[in-house]
Amino acid sequence: MSAAKKFLKAREMSSFFFLLALFLIVGAINPKFLTGTNISACFNTSVVYTLVAVGMAFAIFIGEIDVSVGSNLGFVATVVGSLLRDGANWGFAFTVGILIGLIIGIINGWGVAVMKVPSLIFTLGTNGILRGMMYIYAGGAWVENLPKEFKDFSSVTLVGSFTVYYCCAVLLVVIIHALLTRTRRGRYFIAVGDNAGGAELVGIPSVQTKVAAYMICGVLSAVAGIIFCSRIGFVTSASGNGYEMKAVAACVLGGISLSGGVGTVIGAAIGAVIMASISYLLVFMGFSSNYDNAITGIILITIVVADALMQRRATVRNRHARLAARTMSAEEAKEAAK
Amino acid sequence: MKSLKKRPAFSWNMFLVLLLVMEFVIFGSKNAKFLRPALLLNSANDFLSICIISVFVTFVMITGGIDIQVASIVGLTSITIGVAWQDFGFSIWQAVALAVVIAALCGALSGFFIAYCGVQAMVVTLGGSFLYSGLALLVSTLSSTESYQGISGFPEEFKWITKYKVFGVIPFQIVIFLVLAVLAYLLLHRTKYGRKIFLVGVNQQAAEYSGINSRWVIMSTYILSAVSAAVTGVILTSYLGTAKSDLGSGLTMNIITAVVLGGTLSTGGKGSILGTALAAIAIGLLRFGMPLCFKVNTQYLDIPIGVLLVVVVVGRSLASNPAVIAKVAKWRSGMKKDKAAAQ
Secondary structure: OOHHHHHHHOHHHHHHHHHHHHHHHHHHHOHHHOOHHHHHHHHHHOHHHHHHHHHHHHHHHOOOOOOOHHHHHHHHHHHHHHHHHOOOOHHHHHHHHHHHHHHHHHHHHHHHHHOOOOHHHHHHHHHHHHHHHHHHHHOOOOEOOOOHHHHHHHHOEEEOOEEHHHHHHHHHHHHHHHHHHHOHHHHHHHHHHHOHHHHHHOOOOHHHHHHHHHHHHHHHHHHHHHHHHHHHOOEOOOOOOOHHHHHHHHHHHOOOOOOOOOOOHHHHHHHHHHHHHHHHHHHHHOOOHHHHHHHHHHHHHHHHHHHHHHHHHHHHHHHHHHHHHHHOOHHHHHHHHO | OHHHHHHHHHHHHHHHHHHHHHHHHHHHHHOHHHHOHHHHHHHHHHHHHHHHHHHHHHHHHHOOOOOOOHHHHHHHHHHHHHHHHHOOOOOHHHHHHHHHHHHHHHHHHHHHHHHHOOOOHHHHHHHHHHHHHHHHHHHHHOOOOOOOOOEEOOOHHHHHHHHOEEOOOEEHHHHHHHHHHHHHHHHHHOOHHHHHHHHHHHOHHHHHHOOOOHHHHHHHHHHHHHHHHHHHHHHHHHHHOEEOOOOOOOOHHHHHHHHHHOOOOOOOOOOOHHHHHHHHHHHHHHHHHHHHHHOOOHHHHHHHHHHHHHHHHHHHHHHOOHHHHHHHHHHHHHHHHHHHHHO
16 A cells, blocks of 8 residues: 555544535535634644543453543643742742652553553542542632733744644654554553554563553643643632533544554644534534534434444455455456455 | 352441441531431431432442432422423423423434444533533523522422421321332332343443343433432422522532442442441431531532542542552451461
8 A cells, every 4th residue: 555545544534524525514614614713723722622532442452441530631830830929939830740640640550551440430430539639639619810920921823823722732642643553562551452462472561561551541631631721720619520422522522442552642733623623613613502412412422333234334345345255266266356 | 159249248238337426426426417317307308309309310330320310300300490480481390391201312312323323422511511400591581580599489388398297297208218119129229120230330341242232221321310310309399488590510520429428339340238328318408517527618528528539439449459469468357377376
C-alpha cells in the first residue's frame, strides 16, 4: 500500500472527514460560521478535552479505562487555583499540580495492573475519593480571584487566532504520536492492549506498561486541570464532573476501540474537537444548547454502531475468503479473489 | 460439589451482614438517634433509589455488561410524568404508564445495539446516558414551567404512593422495594430465565450453541434495568412532589458500587440479588449514618464510599491471589507447628 493510500485509510481519517463535513454542513446552513475566528474558537475551546482525551486514550490503548480523570482534573484545578490565589510561584504551583496527577496515576496503575482489580471499578472508587478530597480542600467554596495574568494567558494567541495552549497541545499530541508509533517502548502500549498474554510472552513488561499508561493519563489530566483553571478563571466543587465520559466519547469518535490495542492519539484529539464544537455548532444551526446532550448521544451511538456493523461485515467476508481458500484449488481461489 | 459451589457466595453475604451489623453498632453507639426505628425507616426514602436500581443492574452485570444510563432514565421518567400530566392533559396514572413504556423503549434500544449489533455495553450506555438526559431536557422545554423550577402540584393519590405507611410505620416505598427484590430473586435464582442469564454471562457462545437465544436474554436485562429506573423515577417524583429532568443524576457511582460490593463479577457469570440488596442497604446506611453521627458533610460522602469500594475490591483480589493464599497457609501451618512444639 502506498503511503498516501495508507494515510487516507487510517481510522482517524474518517473522524477527520466527519469533522470537516460537520463544519461544511454548518457552513452551508449558516455561512456566517465559516470565518477564521469561529473555526479557531472550536479548536481553542477543545484544549482541555484534547488533553484529557489523549490521557484517556492511553488507558484505553492498554484495554482498560480511567473514569477518575474528571475528578483528577477538578482536584488539580482546585489545588493549583488556590495556590496561585494565595500568591504562590507559578512554577511551584504547576509542579505540585503535575505531581498530584502523577501520584493519582501511580495509585490507579497499582490498583489495576498490580492488584488486578477491574479498572472501571477501581477508578470509580478513586474518582469518589478525589471528588471528596476536592470538597475538603476547598471547604466547599469556589476558588476565585485568580491572578489576572494567569487568566489572561489563556487568550494569548500564537499562530493566527490559535491560542498558545492549543498550539502546545497540538505539539504535544504530535510528539506523543511519534513516540507511540516510532519507538520501541511506545509500541508496547498498543501491544499490551491488543494481546496482553502474547505481549508478556514476547518479553514486554505488561505490568510496567500499564502503570506507565495510567501515569501518563494522570499527568495529562493534571495539565488539563491547570489549563481549565486558567481558561475558566474559577473552580467550583463540581468542576471536571462528567469529563471522564466526554473523554471516552472523544476517544470513541476518534476511532479508538474500547477493547484496546487499536487507535491513535491523533484520533483522540480530533474526537475531542468534535465533542467540544458540538455545542458551538448548534448555536450556528439555530438550535438551543438544550439539544447538546441529545445530539452528542445520537452521534456517539451512531458512530459506534456503524463501526461495529462494518467490522462484522469485514469478519464475515474474511471468513468466506478463508473458507474459499480451503475448499477451492489455488487457481479457483485466485479467480475468486479477483 | 454443591457445598463447594455455594460456600463462597454464602461467606461473602455473611461479610455484608457483618458490615451492616458493624454500621449499626458504630453509628448506634455514637448517636442513639440512629437506632430509632421511625427515623431509620424514614431515612430509607433517601437511598431506596440506589437499592431498587442496583438490584436490577445486577442482571445486566451478570451477563457481562454494564449499565450507566439508568441515572438519566430516572430523570427522563420524572419529567415525562410531569409534562404529560400538566401540559398534555393525561391523567396522572396514564402519565406514569407512558413514562414507564418510554423508559422500557429506551432500555430496549440500548439493549438492541448491545446484543444484536455487538457494540460494547459501556459505550452504548454512555451514549445512552447523554441521549436520554438530553431527551429529558428537551421534554422539559415542552412544558410551560421553567425547567429549573420543576413541575409540582401533583394530585394527592399520586403522592399517596410515598406518603402511605404500612401499619403506620413502614413507608410504602420500602414495601415496593422488598416486593421487587423478592421478584428479582425469584426471577434470577429460581427460574429458567435466570439460569440463562448466568450461562450467557459465563460463556455467550456456549449458551448460543445450547439453544439459548442469548441476544434476546441480553437485551431483556437492559429493559429490566430501565424499567426499574422508571419505577424509581415514579417513586422519587412522588416523594419529592416535583418532576425534574436531572433527577437521579449522580446515582451511577452508588449503583455500580452497590452491585460490585454485592459480589457480582464485573466480567459476568457471577452475582446474587441478596448480595446486591445487602450492599445497597449498607451503602445507604453509610450515607445516612455518617452525617448524623459524625457530622460529615453530605458532599464528602463520596470519600467513604470510594474507600469502601477500593478496599473491598483490592482485598478480594488479594484474597484470590495464589501467592497470598500460599503465604497465609504457610503462616497457619507455622502457627500449628509452634503450638505443637509448645505442647
